[in-house]
Amino acid sequence: MPTVPPAPKADRRTTVDVTALLERGRTLATPVLRAAVDRLAPPMDTVAAYHFGWIDAQGNPADGDGGKAVRPALAVLSAEVTGAAPEVGVPGAVAVELVHNFSLLHDDLMDGDEQRRHRDTVWKVHGPAQAILVGDALFALANEVLLELGTVEAGRATRRLTKASRSLIDGQAQDISYEHRDRVSVEECLEMEGNKTGALLASASSIGAVLGGADERTADTLEKYGYHLGLAFQAVDDLLGIWGDPDATGKQTWSDLRQRKKSLPVVAALAAGGPASERLGEILAADAKASDFANFSEEEFAARAALIEEAGGREWTADEARRQHTIAIEALDAVDMPDRVREMFTALADFVVVRKR
Numbered sequence: 001m002p003t004v005p006p007a008p009k010a011d012r013r014t015t016v017d018v019t020a021l022l023e024r025g026r027t028l029a030t031p032v033l034r035a036a037v038d039r040l041a042p043p044m045d046t047v048a049a050y051h052f053g054w055i056d057a058q059g060n061p062a063d064g065d066g067g068k069a070v071r072p073a074l075a076v077l078s079a080e081v082t083g084a085a086p087e088v089g090v091p092g093a094v095a096v097e098l099v100h101n102f103s104l105l106h107d108d109l110m111d112g113d114e115q116r117r118h119r120d121t122v123w124k125v126h127g128p129a130q131a132i133l134v135g136d137a138l139f140a141l142a143n144e145v146l147l148e149l150g151t152v153e154a155g156r157a158t159r160r161l162t163k164a165s166r167s168l169i170d171g172q173a174q175d176i177s178y179e180h181r182d183r184v185s186v187e188e189c190l191e192m193e194g195n196k197t198g199a200l201l202a203s204a205s206s207i208g209a210v211l212g213g214a215d216e217r218t219a220d221t222l223e224k225y226g227y228h229l230g231l232a233f234q235a236v237d238d239l240l241g242i243w244g245d246p247d248a249t250g251k252q253t254w255s256d257l258r259q260r261k262k263s264l265p266v267v268a269a270l271a272a273g274g275p276a277s278e279r280l281g282e283i284l285a286a287d288a289k290a291s292d293f294a295n296f297s298e299e300e301f302a303a304r305a306a307l308i309e310e311a312g313g314r315e316w317t318a319d320e321a322r323r324q325h326t327i328a329i330e331a332l333d334a335v336d337m338p339d340r341v342r343e344m345f346t347a348l349a350d351f352v353v354v355r356k357r
Helices: 018-037 044-053 071-081 086-111 122-126 128-146 152-178 186-211 217-245 264-272 275-288 297-311 313-334 339-354
Strands: none
Touching: 018 044, 018 071, 018 128, 018 264, 018 339, 044 086, 044 122, 044 128, 044 152, 071 086, 071 186, 071 217, 071 339, 086 122, 086 128, 086 152, 086 186, 122 128, 122 264, 152 186, 152 217, 186 217, 186 264, 217 264, 217 297, 217 313, 217 339, 264 275, 264 313, 275 297, 297 339, 313 339
């Protein structure tokens, strides 16, 4: 299992219970999130409820895996930077979750993913049209949840979230285009992942503070923390996308290789040079033209993963996750906040980099 422990620092030991911190964000945000989804017209309300794991494919109540809830945890935590109660960040937490899930619904369809969180994806169960419509509806709801607060701070938060959403969409467009290219540079891959993952985690890390009245400098600095945390998050995700345990990730073995994704391990391996790198480049170029690619055996995908590792792609990506994690933590030094809040931001960053799914 490709866990990526951060470099230990004696001066940042913490007693924070990350599970409780994640659960706090989930507990505060879920009732408001459910109320927002209930506004959708049928059958979109039911389809959205299935996506969030609240019901099964037959419409029966379910207790599905709703994800890690990192974004809601960050949003309510960021409100405490300003001295506000965590509840102040709840509308921001809900808005960010709505945008995140809008992207998941559309990405699953565009990528052809049939499984998410150990269940069939929405497009597989309810069809592509519903996946598109519900995704669009969640995006609209995100802005509605914020703007109906009617405050200056809500307007500021909406502008920042809208900008992050545009970056997220740019990132998905880049991701798709890279699948059809023989080579992508490491710099291009990091830019894409910064847009696709970093921008929304940046918004989550600052939106509660904005709603609590934080000034622009504080919000920008919290966004820097979240952006680099997002790059660390995505680097770990890229490792799991190749070497992750399907029982933990809820996806197929070698899932990113099956989709020909130019993820960080692949891009780094191709850029490394040497026999394994050259052989990998030849194989992936042939794969792009193969008519029977979808029917490749487990052994064929395993061989590609082995070449990526031999060329150094796995190790480089793990190192990059640690590097981005360090940048994120150091960004917090520029923000004046209660020590306990700082510890919780640090604990969440550590969790993101050592997670197994």
